[in-house]
Amino acid sequence: MIHGKAHKYGDNVDTDVIIPARYLNTSNHFELAAHCMEDIDKDFIKTVRQGDIIIGGRNFGCGSSREHAPIAIKTSGISVVIAQSFARIFYRNSINIGLPIIECEEAVTESNSGDEFEIDLKSGLIKNVTKNKTYQGETFPGFMVELFNSGGLVNYAKERLL
16 A cells, blocks of 8 residues: 655656756666656655655656656655556556556546545555545556566566576
8 A cells, every 4th residue: 555645747747857858867766866856846856755646647757768757756755656647658667667657537637736645556546535535546467566566677577587
């Protein structure tokens, strides 16, 4: 079960906003996280707490195909991203690095920044605790939940090969 506070953004949040290109000269995940969302929300990195969630509109993660964007989000402390829809490459990169993502239009349209959420990845249930509303989000097969719990595709494969 994931518990966290929402940081809400609109439609078409692209990878250049998630992690500006001027910071792509490092592969250090913590350095990337230090600049996560700064071009859209200068206070994000100061206010995000471990376990928090991002709520996005349509086409979240559009733009370039860089893995840096979901890495920066995950390393900043975000436990899951809920959006109306995701750009395909961001969706795949998120799964690869173990950042849970859920599509659920109702949860997005009926939420505000600061709302408290509880999310069960296995069932796809999303509860906005602040508003006492529950939504059914996209579910993943059991092995995908294990992949998220392992921290990504590489770790998941290593666990099975050893």
